[in-house]
Amino acid sequence: MWIKVTFRAMCSLIFLSATSCTWEQMTPQFDCSVSPVQLELIDSNDSECGVSDGSFTVQASGGEPPYTISSESATNSEGVFENVPAGNYTVLVTDANDCSEELNVEIQNANGVNLTKIETLIAGCQSNDGGIEVIATGGVEPYLYTLNGGSEQASNVFSALSSGSHTIGITDQEGCSVTGNVQVLSGVSYSSSIEKIIKNNCTSCHGVSASPSFDSYDEIRAHAASIKRVTGNKSMPRGATISQDEIDRIACWVDDGALSN
Template identity: 50%
Template sequence: MTSILQKLILIASPFFILSCISEQIGPEVDCVTSPVEITIDQLVDANCGASDGSFLVIADGGIGPYTFSSDFESNSDGSFTQLASGNYAISVTDSVGCASEIDVTIKNKGGVNLDEIVTTDSGCGTSQGSIDVTASGGVEPYSYSLDGGSAQASNTFAGLSHGSYDVVVEDATGCETTQSVNILSGISYQNPIKSIIENNCAISGCHNGSVSPDLRSFSSIQSNADRIKARTANGSMPRGRTLTQTQIDQIACWVDDGAPNN
């Protein structure tokens, strides 16, 4: 029979120890020092009313291979074709998850184009937002519409609440261009969101390190933003305290804005 001493020697043998550490852990990747860099090549504008525009996205840096994504497709070669005029948000992600984004504009050849869109915030729970549009090209006069609504001669839309809107500009020949625009609430993390969390959540016995997640840093608050919104809305957070409805609404508006560090 194998003695207890023999068993201990077997467990402590070099073979056993090596077998436990045979799995290699790869080096951590810093996306800041090794970023994915993006350039646009072979951009072709579209004929008015046609989906014949295109562009090629070229990635460098990071660790390939790359994945190229828009809101309508993903591919591995960076080629985007059969595009109508408009603005396209492109994201490139490398093999370890580092990502960069770029906006690409396909213009109308010889037609009306959107030069600039300026927005104002709506406020939280209010409708004080606005959109101002500057267009050029094509044949004037232009008409402007929002989300498929009635066309108007004014290039300004007011009384808008928080959300996403499709702005359409049409010239006198019927050529048009469209762009999506986000109206934010404008709620700031520095005031009031930070103080709400510091005074009610990141306190002793709660999310100050003793309970996960630790909400003493902005990065942790941002990564848990959706969870914070949901739990403050249903009253399960903060524990032992009650937020006002205004504070709950402010958290929700900030999270809906994308939880920015503003």
């Protein structure tokens, strides 16, 4: 059996063989552990209740500038976020190598209700078994709670939820409010589920000497989004068939953040 190896720009490889070990060319992923990007909170100011006058400043370092820094309130390159209401913010920095880092920043109500703690239950893949329990303090009780901008309720517990990002809102008796974002996970495990699917169906073509290689968790995680896409549209794996349940589990694992769980 002859195997033709073609070298492309940026050291991409395409392998052609009689066993149909072909795949769409993927841009090699930069190893972010070589030069990790970092994000640090420099300053923050709480907001007065009912007024969007809070602020926070973060600073990016490492990696490869320029940086793009984003949160729920804005996107910029300076890391300065002003005129923000009370709430929990997820700040994401991405550098020129597409390496990223996250930082959670809390802006509290200076004189009102605040979100203290959120507990979650896993939802399962393609299921609605998830749950959220919210703990709030401050302000004037009793509180009213909302989920994803829906109707207010007196209970601090939400059930029958699908996996994904959810927004919690809390309002006290004086009309002071705060919001927070939380991710409910599907709970799909890499070690007991995804690793077996990849090893059994993909490594005959994406072995140690291939590019891209799916021989380790780090390599699989680096290509997680592409793996979700090509298994979802059923263009991969070549020469093998995976079930819809396996396709769904890959998608759920990637949407959870491609965790090493």
